[in-house]
Amino acid sequence: MKFTAFERTQQGTGASRRLRHAAKVPGIVYGAGTPKMIELDHNALFFALKKEAFHSSILEMELAGKTEKVLLRDFQMHAYKPMVMHIDFQRIDETTRLRKKVPLHFVGEENSAAVKTDKCLVSHVRTDLEIECLASQLPEFVTIDLSGLVKGTSLHVSDLKLPEGIKAVKHGTLNPVIVAVTVPKAEEEVVDPAAPVVVAPEKGKGAKPKKDEKQNKK
Numbered sequence: 001m002k003f004t005a006f007e008r009t010q011q012g013t014g015a016s017r018r019l020r021h022a023a024k025v026p027g028i029v030y031g032a033g034t035p036k037m038i039e040l041d042h043n044a045l046f047f048a049l050k051k052e053a054f055h056s057s058i059l060e061m062e063l064a065g066k067t068e069k070v071l072l073r074d075f076q077m078h079a080y081k082p083m084v085m086h087i088d089f090q091r092i093d094e095t096t097r098l099r100k101k102v103p104l105h106f107v108g109e110e111n112s113a114a115v116k117t118d119k120c121l122v123s124h125v126r127t128d129l130e131i132e133c134l135a136s137q138l139p140e141f142v143t144i145d146l147s148g149l150v151k152g153t154s155l156h157v158s159d160l161k162l163p164e165g166i167k168a169v170k171h172g173t174l175n176p177v178i179v180a181v182t183v184p185k186a187e188e189e190v191v192d193p194a195a196p197v198v199v200a201p202e203k204g205k206g207a208k209p210k211k212d213e214k215q216n217k218k
Contacts, residue, residue, distance in 0.1 A: 001053055002067075003044065003062040005029070008037040020083070027087040029061065029070060032096075034174045038063065038089075041125070045084055049075065056102045056149035057140045069093065071100065071135070095192065099169055101128045102139060104178070108147030118151040123180045130169040137165045146179060155179040 008026060016026045023042045028035055048054045054072060061070045070089040078085055091100065104127055114120040119214075129142060144160065155178045157168050 001048070001051070001057065002062065003040070003048060004062045004195040006062055008039045008134060011037060016086075017115070020085070025084045027089065029063070029068070029089040029091060031091040032093065033083070033091060036063070037203055040087065042084060045087065046069070046082070049067040049084065052103055055142050056138075058092065058135060058138060069135075071098065071138075092135045094134065094152040096135040097132070098135055099130060099132045101130045103128050105141050105143045106146050106179070107143060108145045109149070111147045112149035114151050114153070119184065120149075120151050121182045122146065122149065123182065125177045125180055128183055129178075130158075131166050133166040133210050134168050137163075139163065139166070142166075144178070149179070149181055151181060151183060153181050213217065 005027070008015075010018075019026050019039055020042075024039045025042050025045050027038045027040060029038055030036075035187075059070050059072065061068050069092055071092050073088045073090045075087040076085040077083065077131060106124060109115055109122050112122075115122060131139075131142070142160075142162065144155075146155070149155070156175045157170065157178060158175050160168060160178065
């Protein structure tokens with residue numbers, strides 16, 4: 001994806017506030033050289049941030065007539081307004097080794113024995129994964145095939161088959177669950193407590209009719 005940035009000369013809280021009033025977003029680009037203060041058009045950036053690829057792929061930033069390859073590193077939103085307050089980018093090249101969270105795309109779930117045969121419920125516990133790779137190998141997303149799921153199993157980070165050159169980042173001995181398979185509880189018949197209860201009389205034991213009050217007096 002491509003976007004355009006402009007050099008920013010003024011710094012400080014007041015300068016940033018004026019930029020925001022002018023529908024601009026203050027930012028910075030760092031790495032592989034001198035950090036540069038930049039500004040971007042707010043509306044263009046706001047809609048770019050809604051795209052998955054803008055967060056997880058290498059971007060082409062046009063700045064001062066030159067195109068640089070960068071990676072989105074951080075951005076801040078207003079506490080309650082739909083407004084981008086600040087954004088950070090990192091310059092990279094193909095030899096840069098990096099860590100980045102990328103989205104997980106799940107396929108084949110409906111064809112698994114867990115769903116197709118055993119009618120299990122599949123929960124996507126994690127929707128992204130932190131990976132380590134060269135910048136040239138950074139995928140926009142990682143596809144996870146769930147067609148092999150069976151009843152009573154879970155899919156952990158260590159179970160994932162990632163493309164060559166890409167490895168999942170583990171923090172210590174943690175091995176988080178990515179997908180969990182659960183068996184649905186049997187539906188119980190719901191009885192309306194307000195409904196009247198009808199009891200059928202036993203055979204041969206019907207209720208005797210009451211005698212008329214006048215007949216009793218005779």
